[in-house]
Amino acid sequence: MDRVLIMIEHQEIREQLLNRREELNQRLNQITQDVRHSDGPLPSDFSEQAVEREGEEVMDALGRVGRQELARINRTLVRIDAGEYGVCAACGAPIPEARLKVLPYSEYCVSCAEKQDLDG
Numbered sequence: 001m002d003r004v005l006i007m008i009e010h011q012e013i014r015e016q017l018l019n020r021r022e023e024l025n026q027r028l029n030q031i032t033q034d035v036r037h038s039d040g041p042l043p044s045d046f047s048e049q050a051v052e053r054e055g056e057e058v059m060d061a062l063g064r065v066g067r068q069e070l071a072r073i074n075r076t077l078v079r080i081d082a083g084e085y086g087v088c089a090a091c092g093a094p095i096p097e098a099r100l101k102v103l104p105y106s107e108y109c110v111s112c113a114e115k116q117d118l119d120g
Contacts, residue, residue, distance in 0.1 A: 021073045031063040072105040
C-alpha cells in the first residue's frame, strides 16, 4: 500500500498519539518540577522528610512509566510516518485494526507478540 494512503488511513490514531504525547510531556514536566522541590526546601522534621521522600519515589515511578509510554508513542509515530504502521515488525503480516485500536503502540501481530511475550 502506498505510504501516503497508510498515513491517511492511520491519521486518527496519529492524532490521538500526538495528543497523548503532549499530555505526557506536560505531566513529565510537572513531575520533574515536583521532584526538584521547585516549591521550596525539604521540611526540617524527619518524619515529614520521610513522607516527602516516599512521594518523590512515587513521582519517580510515574515519571519512568510516562517516559516509557512516550518512547512507545514516538516509535509508533515514526512507524506511521514511514508507512510501516499496521505491519508486524517480526513477520510482516498485517496487524488487525481492532488490535491497533486497543493497543496502538503494537509493533507485532498477535501471533508474534505471543511467541515473544511482547507488547505487554
